[in-house]
Amino acid sequence: MRPEHAALIDGEPLPTDRVDSFLETPFRGAGNGATSHDGAAPARRQPEAPSVARQRRRWATQVVVTDELARRACADRGLEPPPEVSPAKILTLAESDVADLGSIVAAALAHSPAARTLLAALEAEQTVPEAAVQDYYARNQDRFLTPEALRRGADPFGEATASEDVQPYEVVRDRITRELRQAAGRQAFFGWLDQARSTVVYSHGHEHPGDPSHPDHEHRH
Incomplete structure (x- = not known):
């Protein structure tokens, strides 16, 4: 029997219809699902094995x-x-994002x-020490x-790489700072997400794809 809700978040039901709607979204690129990283939306695929579905x-x-x-975190923060976006818009995932973030995130x-x-807000909150920027520059001359x-x-x-072969620190400092702030913001986002979903209760058939308690589990993100 199909459950009415996919999960309980703070005791409030998350309707299964929202998952169904997302599954109907056309995809392009990587990260199309827990078991595939390319291809069309599920509705446009050939029939797939029950375990894959x-x-x-x-x-x-x-x-x-x-x-x-x-959404709840943004509301709490006043964001x-x-x-x-329009439901008809194709969801495009870059290979690099899937590699860096995992397909779910x-x-x-x-x-x-x-x-x-929320990610943008978390990135903006990050402080990157000057010493960290200088250290990154020194260790990544290539x-x-x-x-x-x-x-x-x-x-x-x-x-002995000639000094004139390397861009001056002053030229690349801001770029390094942005990259380190982005990395720190992503780590903060991962930490927030792990904590936020730790109390989510999932309905049968909606567990995390890496949950070892069900026979089809596959630890991919």
Whole structure:
């Protein structure tokens, strides 16, 4: 029997219809589900194995739960997410986002204005010490070779990289700071999400796709 709700969040039901609606969203790119990272939306696929369909629903439930948790977190913080995107819009996930974030979080950020708003707020809260920026610059000289050095084939891992082959610290400092702040913001988002969903109670068939308590579990994100 199909459950009326996919999960309980603070005792409040999350309607199964929201998961169904998300599953009907056309996808393009990576992170299409718990068991696949490319292809069309489930409704446009060939019939799939029951275990694959179950995992896809569990994966989708995590995305929708993340959206709902982010909506509540934004409300608590007094943040106003932008309007919802049109349901007809194709959900596009970049391979790099799936690799860095995991398919669940990448899909949630692509799908949920609230999740994107919360992530932006968490990033803005991060403080990046100057020492951390300088240390990153010193340890990653290969990322800051000049175009001329790259064309010449300079070895960034050589014992003595000429100073003129590396962009000055002052030139790349702001870029490094942005990247470190983004990384810290993502870590804060992961921490928030882990804590926020720790008390979510899932209905049968909507458990986390990596939950070992069900036979189809597969620990992918």
